[in-house]
Amino acid sequence: MVAKRIIPCLDIDNNRTVKGINFLNLIDAGDPVELAKLYSNQGADELVFLDITATKDKRKTLSNLALKISKNINIPFTVGGGISSIDDVSSMLFSGADKISINTQAYRTPDLINKVSSRYGSQCVVVAIDAKYINGSWYVYLVGGREKTNTKLIDWAVEVQERGAGEILFTSMNNDGTKNGFANEILSNLSEKLTIPIIASGGAGKVQDFVDVFKIGNADAALAASVFHFKEIEIKNLKEELIKNNIKVRL
Amino acid sequence: MNVAIVDYGVGNIKSIQHSLDRIGVNHTYTMAKEEIISADKVIFPGVGDASYAMKQLKNQNLDKLIPNLKQPFLGICLGMQLMCNYSEEGDTSCLGVINTRVKKFNSNNNKIPQIGWNNIKNLKTNLFKGINENEFMYFVHTYFVPKSTYTISESLYGLNYSSAINKDNFYGTQFHPEKSGLIGEKIIKNFISEL
Numbered sequence: 001m002v003a004k005r006i007i008p009c010l011d012i013d014n015n016r017t018v019k020g021i022n023f024l025n026l027i028d029a030g031d032p033v034e035l036a037k038l039y040s041n042q043g044a045d046e047l048v049f050l051d052i053t054a055t056k057d058k059r060k061t062l063s064n065l066a067l068k069i070s071k072n073i074n075i076p077f078t079v080g081g082g083i084s085s086i087d088d089v090s091s092m093l094f095s096g097a098d099k100i101s102i103n104t105q106a107y108r109t110p111d112l113i114n115k116v117s118s119r120y121g122s123q124c125v126v127v128a129i130d131a132k133y134i135n136g137s138w139y140v141y142l143v144g145g146r147e148k149t150n151t152k153l154i155d156w157a158v159e160v161q162e163r164g165a166g167e168i169l170f171t172s173m174n175n176d177g178t179k180n181g182f183a184n185e186i187l188s189n190l191s192e193k194l195t196i197p198i199i200a201s202g203g204a205g206k207v208q209d210f211v212d213v214f215k216i217g218n219a220d221a222a223l224a225a226s227v228f229h230f231k232e233i234e235i236k237n238l239k240e241e242l243i244k245n246n247i248k249v250r251l
Numbered sequence: 252m253n254v255a256i257v258d259y260g261v262g263n264i265k266s267i268q269h270s271l272d273r274i275g276v277n278h279t280y281t282m283a284k285e286e287i288i289s290a291d292k293v294i295f296p297g298v299g300d301a302s303y304a305m306k307q308l309k310n311q312n313l314d315k316l317i318p319n320l321k322q323p324f325l326g327i328c329l330g331m332q333l334m335c336n337y338s339e340e341g342d343t344s345c346l347g348v349i350n351t352r353v354k355k356f357n358s359n360n361n362k363i364p365q366i367g368w369n370n371i372k373n374l375k376t377n378l379f380k381g382i383n384e385n386e387f388m389y390f391v392h393t394y395f396v397p398k399s400t401y402t403i404s405e406s407l408y409g410l411n412y413s414s415a416i417n418k419d420n421f422y423g424t425q426f427h428p429e430k431s432g433l434i435g436e437k438i439i440k441n442f443i444s445e446l
Contacts, residue, residue, distance in 0.1 A: 001407055002367040003387065040432070045368055070265045071272075076389055076430050096265030098391075098430065121299035121329075123364050123391040124263075166364055166391075195358045197366050220362060250368040250387040 003250045004214050004242070005045040005221035006235055007199065008228045010035055012051045012081070015061060033068050039228065040073045042235040045250060047073070048101065048169075048223060051081030052144075059088050063095040070096025078126055084109075089116050093124060101169060103128040104142040107149070107156070110163055117164025126199070127165040129156060131186075132173040138186055145173050153186070154193055161196050168194065169223065171201040179205025179227070187217035199223050207233060207241045214247050252443065254278040255290035257317075259307040261299050261329070266429040270439050282311050292322055292443060297329030301353070301394070302341030304329055318348050323446040324421045331416065331423025332394060340394050349401050349418045353394045361409045364393040371414050371426070375403040377445040378415065378422055378438060386434050388414070388426035396425065422446070 010017050016030040036047055049069070051062045059082070066079050079092050080101030092100050106113055106127050117125045130141045131153040138153035157168055170190060172183035182203045190198050197220035200213045204224035213219045227233040239249045254271060256264055258280050271278045278294075279286060287293060295317070297304055308314045317324075326334045333345045338353035345353070356363050368387040371379075390406070396413040398405060404415035406425070415424045422442065428435035 002365055002369045002390070005367050067265065071269050074266065074270065074430060074432055074436060076391075076427075093263050094265070096263065096269070098263060098266075118300065119303075120261075122393070123298065123366065167366060195363050197362045197364075220367070 001248060003045070003248045004219075005199075006043075006210070006238060006249065007046045007048055007221055007223040008039045008044050008235070009048040009050065009201070009223050009225045011225065012049055012053065012062075012065065014053050015065060018052070032065065033072050036069050036073050036077070039235065040075050043239055043251065044075065044235055045221070046075060047077040049077065049079045050101070051079070053081070059091060063091045066092055066095035066097040080126070080128060084112070086112070086115050086119060089120065089124075093120060099124045099126050099166070101126040101128045103130065106160065107140065107142055107151075110159065113160055113163040113165055117166070122164045122166035125165050126167045126169050127160040128169040128171070129153065129160070130171045130173055133183075133186070141173060154189065157190055157194060161194050165196060167197045167199060169199040169201060172203060175203030176201070178203055181205065181209040182213040182217055182219070182222070184212055184217035187213065187219050191218040197221065204233075207238055210238060210242060211245045211247065214242070215245070252276050252291050254292045254294060254443070255287045256280045256294045256296060257287060257313065258282040259304065259311055259313060261297050261304050261307060263298060264296050266427075267294060267296055267327070270429045270436055273436065274440050274443060276443055282313070284312075284316055287316065288320070290322060293320055293324045295324060295326040295330035295333070297327065297333060298391075299329060300341060301329060301332060301338040301345065302343040304333060305343050305345060308333070308346075314346060318346055321420060323442065325442050326421070326423035327429070328392065328425060328427055331425055332396065334416070334421060334423050335396060338394060348421050349416055349423070351396055351399050351401060351413075351416070353396055355394050357409060364391055365408050366391050368431075369406045369408065369414075369426075371404045371406055373402075373405050376417055376422070378417070378441050379404065380441050380445050382434065382437060382441075387431070388424075388428070388435060389430040390414070390426045392425060
């Protein structure tokens with residue numbers, strides 16, 4: 001059967017990786033291509049690049065980056081950040097990205113999901129959903145968690161699946177940054193309600209968190225940033241521990 | 252040695268081009284018939300929807316050309332599925348190179364699409380020369396080719412299915428060798444130098 005995936009996430013600002021990076025053996029730790037190579041060699045199953053640059057030529061910057069990455073690594077990768085039209089998607093895919101991730105724009109113009117999946121296939125459409133648990137319910141948030149909506153997480157997740165999303169990248173805002181583990185209860189609910197794979201994000205702090213997100217949260221993949229960037233967890237060791245816990249991963 | 256990558260307006264071919272660059276062979280991305288016919292090897296990529304892809308092939312009259320090619324031919328992912336007779340995806344007649352159908356995974360027991368790394372086993376032909384049983388390859392698909400006499404690699408996702416097929420000079424892989432790290436690149440190298 002298909003292996004559970006470990007996905008490091010790189011935040012890109014103006015062509016550089018941001019969020020504290022603590023690599024000693026890299027010539028240029030801020031170079032996303034160098035980091036991508038390093039993670040790929042350590043056994044990452046995929047990579048996600050999120051562009052947080054707020055400029056108008058973002059699309060060009062991001063597609064140039066995608067081209068450089070695809071030249072240097074031969075594992076799948078997703079790019080996201082500011083993708084708002086089918087033209088943006090085409091430019092990313094033709095630059096070598098395997099998937100695109102859309103979040104706020106998917107919510108504002110949901111038809112974009114249908115358009116991209118019917119043109120390029122649902123396998124390249126990752127819909128990222130940020131949600132927060134308030135008074136007993138999970139609500140969808142937009143614009144990097146700055147704007148609350150009244151839409152319930154499960155409703156939106158079901159809708160994006162029906163519109164043709166191939167995967168959901170779910171970030172629990174309650175867990176993100178806490179290093180106390182993933183939001184396993186809602187993850188397992190999502191997994192039960194949906195037929196497409198779920199990538200869990202937000203809360204990774206230790207190896208056991210990854211064991212739990214696969215065993216309890218039933219996630220298909222786990223995404224994390226700082227635990228990898230700060231070398232708190234090394235991907236190869238993580239995968240060895242997962243295997244000891246009878247979780248199938250690629251080693 | 253010149254490799255033609257068939258251009259019919261679908262698919263992400265950058266990774267295949269980069270792989271071939273690393274291996275060090277010349278390649279062209281082309282829809283020109285003469286270039287495809289005269290190439291030493293042909294790679295037939297493809298992602299996305301089968302009916303849309305067949306429409307594109309028909310518009311360029313490549314649907315007649317491909318089944319008659321004589322050189323080693325490698326269809327990847329949707330490219331492999333299009334080599335079959337028929338796909339349930341969009342109820343589509345395909346190229347008919349390999350006498351088998353393409354079916355949809357059952358979503359009762361599995362997430363669909365299958366996305367990620369899965370093992371390949373019962374490997375046959377020189378495409379897999381030097382490749383160990385149970386290596387991991389990267390897959391992304393909703394439809395699959397059942398096992399048959401043409402199967403040269405199988406994988407398990409709810410059921411055992413064909414993760415690679417072959418008939419005469421035609422080879423197809425359901426997985427993406429160009430996305431499957433160094434082992435994947437070795438399979439592309441085998442296609443170039445062993446077939």
